[in-house]
Amino acid sequence: MTKxxxxxxxKKHIKYLNNTSIDGYIIxxxxxxIFQSLKLSIxxxxxLNINNKKLYISINKPIYNNEIDDTKKQLIEISxxxxxxxxxxxxxIYNINKNMNLKLNLIWNQMHLPTNSLSCSYxxxxxxxxxxxxxxxxxxxxxxxxxxxxxxxxVYLYGYIPMFESSRTLLTNYFKYIKRFKLNKLYxxxxxxxxxxxxxxxxxxxxxxxxxxxxxxxxxxKIKSNNIDYIVLNGVFxxxxxxxxxxxxxxxxxxDDNVYTxxxxxxxxxxxxxxxxx
Amino acid sequence: xxxNKIELLAPADTLEKxxxxxxxxxxxxxxxxxDYSLRANAENLSVKEIKEACSYAHKLNKKIYVTxxxxxxxxxxxxLEQYIKELNDAKVDAIILSDPLVxxxxxxxxxxxxxxxxxxxxxxxxxxxxxxxxxxxxRVILGRxxxxxNIESIIKNSKMNxxxxxxxxxxxxxxxxxxxxxxxxxRDSNRGGCSQICRWNFDLYNKNKKKIKSKQRFSMAxxxxxxxxxxxxxxxxxxxxxxxxxxxxxxxxIATIINVYRKVIDEYYxxxxxxxxxxxxxxLVRCANRESAVQYFIKKPGVNEQYYSxxxxxxxxxxxxxxxxxxxxxxxIILEQxxxxxxxxxxxxxxxxxxDFDVKVEYIKNANGIIDIARxxxxxxxxxxxxxxxxxYILRVKF
Numbered sequence: 001m002t003k004x005x006x007x008x009x010x011k012k013h014i015k016y017l018n019n020t021s022i023d024g025y026i027i028x029x030x031x032x033x034i035f036q037s038l039k040l041s042i043x044x045x046x047x048l049n050i051n052n053k054k055l056y057i058s059i060n061k062p063i064y065n066n067e068i069d070d071t072k073k074q075l076i077e078i079s080x081x082x083x084x085x086x087x088x089x090x091x092x093i094y095n096i097n098k099n100m101n102l103k104l105n106l107i108w109n110q111m112h113l114p115t116n117s118l119s120c121s122y123x124x125x126x127x128x129x130x131x132x133x134x135x136x137x138x139x140x141x142x143x144x145x146x147x148x149x150x151x152x153x154x155v156y157l158y159g160y161i162p163m164f165e166s167s168r169t170l171l172t173n174y175f176k177y178i179k180r181f182k183l184n185k186l187y188x189x190x191x192x193x194x195x196x197x198x199x200x201x202x203x204x205x206x207x208x209x210x211x212x213x214x215x216x217x218x219x220x221x222k223i224k225s226n227n228i229d230y231i232v233l234n235g236v237f238x239x240x241x242x243x244x245x246x247x248x249x250x251x252x253x254x255x256d257d258n259v260y261t262x263x264x265x266x267x268x269x270x271x272x273x274x275x276x277x278x
Numbered sequence: 279x280x281x282n283k284i285e286l287l288a289p290a291d292t293l294e295k296x297x298x299x300x301x302x303x304x305x306x307x308x309x310x311x312x313d314y315s316l317r318a319n320a321e322n323l324s325v326k327e328i329k330e331a332c333s334y335a336h337k338l339n340k341k342i343y344v345t346x347x348x349x350x351x352x353x354x355x356x357x358l359e360q361y362i363k364e365l366n367d368a369k370v371d372a373i374i375l376s377d378p379l380v381x382x383x384x385x386x387x388x389x390x391x392x393x394x395x396x397x398x399x400x401x402x403x404x405x406x407x408x409x410x411x412x413x414x415x416x417r418v419i420l421g422r423x424x425x426x427x428n429i430e431s432i433i434k435n436s437k438m439n440x441x442x443x444x445x446x447x448x449x450x451x452x453x454x455x456x457x458x459x460x461x462x463x464x465r466d467s468n469r470g471g472c473s474q475i476c477r478w479n480f481d482l483y484n485k486n487k488k489k490i491k492s493k494q495r496f497s498m499a500x501x502x503x504x505x506x507x508x509x510x511x512x513x514x515x516x517x518x519x520x521x522x523x524x525x526x527x528x529x530x531x532i533a534t535i536i537n538v539y540r541k542v543i544d545e546y547y548x549x550x551x552x553x554x555x556x557x558x559x560x561x562l563v564r565c566a567n568r569e570s571a572v573q574y575f576i577k578k579p580g581v582n583e584q585y586y587s588x589x590x591x592x593x594x595x596x597x598x599x600x601x602x603x604x605x606x607x608x609x610x611i612i613l614e615q616x617x618x619x620x621x622x623x624x625x626x627x628x629x630x631x632x633x634d635f636d637v638k639v640e641y642i643k644n645a646n647g648i649i650d651i652a653r654x655x656x657x658x659x660x661x662x663x664x665x666x667x668x669x670x671y672i673l674r675v676k677f
Contacts, residue, residue, distance in 0.1 A: 068405055
């Protein structure tokens with residue numbers, strides 16, 4: 001049966017969510033998580049009341065060499081918590097978990113890289129329990145991967161699409177260049193071809209750009225009937241009232257014709273021949 | 279290449295460029311095949327051509343690495359086993375991968391094939407390097423965000439052979455973590471379709487969706503990378519390979535860049551110093567059409583490492599021609615012309631392993647006789663020169 005994991009907006013939101021039928025949470029770890037609204041220290045994670053739901057911690061920022069010692073300390077502490085697992089981006093997490101025998105259940109979450117059955121199986125053979133698949137896949141790809149592997153398969157079905165991350169402070173640099181102050185935390189890029197505004201912001205001295213709000217509610221039946229293990233709903237930059245409305249749609253499987261579906265039903269191309277065709 | 283001497287690794291997308299890169303001093307060349315490579319729209323080589331490139335390289339005691347570095351979707355996997363077998367049969371020296379499924383397939387069908395990990399995996403720490411080392415990966419190309427301190431510490435704490443980029447264009451985002459191309463143009467950047475959205479200009483709006491008014495629109499474009507001034511440090515650190523970006527660049531670009539890096543590396547090995555760094559840097563600047571910067575090696579890049587105006591882009595007219603032959607009797611260079619020059623101009627000639635020199639154009643001859651101006655690209659012409667030159671030396675504007 002397909003379960004619902006939520007990336008909550010804040011601690012107060014968890015109180016509300018505890019009384020819904022969602023199955024668990026993905027919580028960010030302070031200083032180690034991106035594209036995540038709620039990021040907590042291990043101490044604060046330990047204090048959370050999650051009403052016996054599942055709890056995954058997301059460690060999904062790239063890890064630099066000088067952060068490895070601290071990463072080890074964090075993982076040791078996390079291994080003492082009663083959590084369901086850790087979603088990881090950086091391969092160092094896998095290596096540390098293995099070499100220090102921390103026995104954390106790991107979920108492969110290298111952002112845009114979990115895209116095929118064989119790579120999922122590769123990590124499964126290394127003891128990785130699951131994969132959160134890339135947002136650039138189609139629903140049929142999710143299904144194929146689930147059929148081909150023995151892993152827990154998670155798919156991102158609601159929330160802003162993580163579209164870009166840079167280790168540069170692109171907004172700060174720009175405002176310096178035009179000799180103005182960067183007054184806001186959040187800005188918008190306007191892109192005239194798509195006629196859309198995209199959120200751009202800095203965090204950890206890095207820059208992030210978000211795509212549109214993905215909503216795969218109309219594919220929920222297909223996902224459920226094909227035994228995808230988890231759907232993930234992300235509250236980052238979403239107003240709580242709106243998030244809860246959407247969550248209610250998911251709980252009640254209420255279709256919505258006015259949603260953006262990204263690549264869920266659209267194939268991307270990569271080889272443009274001289275005649276402009278794939 | 280001398281044992282343990284740092285490798286100079288050049289890009290190529292045609293057999294012709296492979297030969298140019300080796301001629302100008304590359305120790306190894308990386309290239310893409312016609313499938314599974316992140317430069318889907320480059321010329322790229324057929325397996326037959328790759329085989330020819332390997333045979334050519336091995337006769338020179340040099341190496342060929344082939345990129346198999348897309349992030350695969352299920353539909354792309356068909357044919358991969360056969361392709362890796364063919365690359366192995368072609369005797370490629372290594373394949374460069376980013377998707378771990380390639381490891382499993384290569385171990386199965388070509389267990390002795392060397393595997394290098396692409397920068398697309400964005401490796402920035404020794405624990406990740408150690409993981410890949412235990413997986414049998416022979417070399418990791420680090421993420422371009424790695425600083426000198428990072429690189430030193432990785433080398434100290436890992437047995438992995440480390441390769442880094444030293445010259446050329448670079449992604450603004452972490453490699454493999456930029457999907458702008460996918461969402462703006464439907465072209466999958468992680469499968470070779472990147473449409474370089476990072477070089478577009480955008481209107482920027484504040485949180486209330488009020489436009490930030492400025493003559494300079496928002497841009498995230500960055501200057502190219504150059505680590506030429508740091509070659510001695512890179513050699514001393516124990517890096518095994520220095521990679522030049524640019525599989526789709528011209529032969530003039532490849533010849534100039536590789537020639538300069540070759541000279542600097544060799545001079546440092548021979549003398550322990552590099553005397554004419556400013557001259558070499560000027561050569562790099564002149565052959566590129568974009569500004570370059572050291573980027574992450576010394577400090578986190580800021581405003582000075584960004585590009586804010588396309589005005590800085592320039593079309594390069596320095597490349598005047600390629601030597602086809604030397605007529606010893608008449609002391610004339612026979613060349614294929616590329617850009618405009620005229621009688622009276624002083625031009626510069628360079629070739630592998632020689633000190634470049636200037637020549638005044640006393641006359642120009644084409645098939646019909648004496649002319650004043652060379653203005654037809656690809657035309658075969660002659661100019662006088664008392665110094666004997668060799669085929670594939672290059673003529674450029676004096677600077």
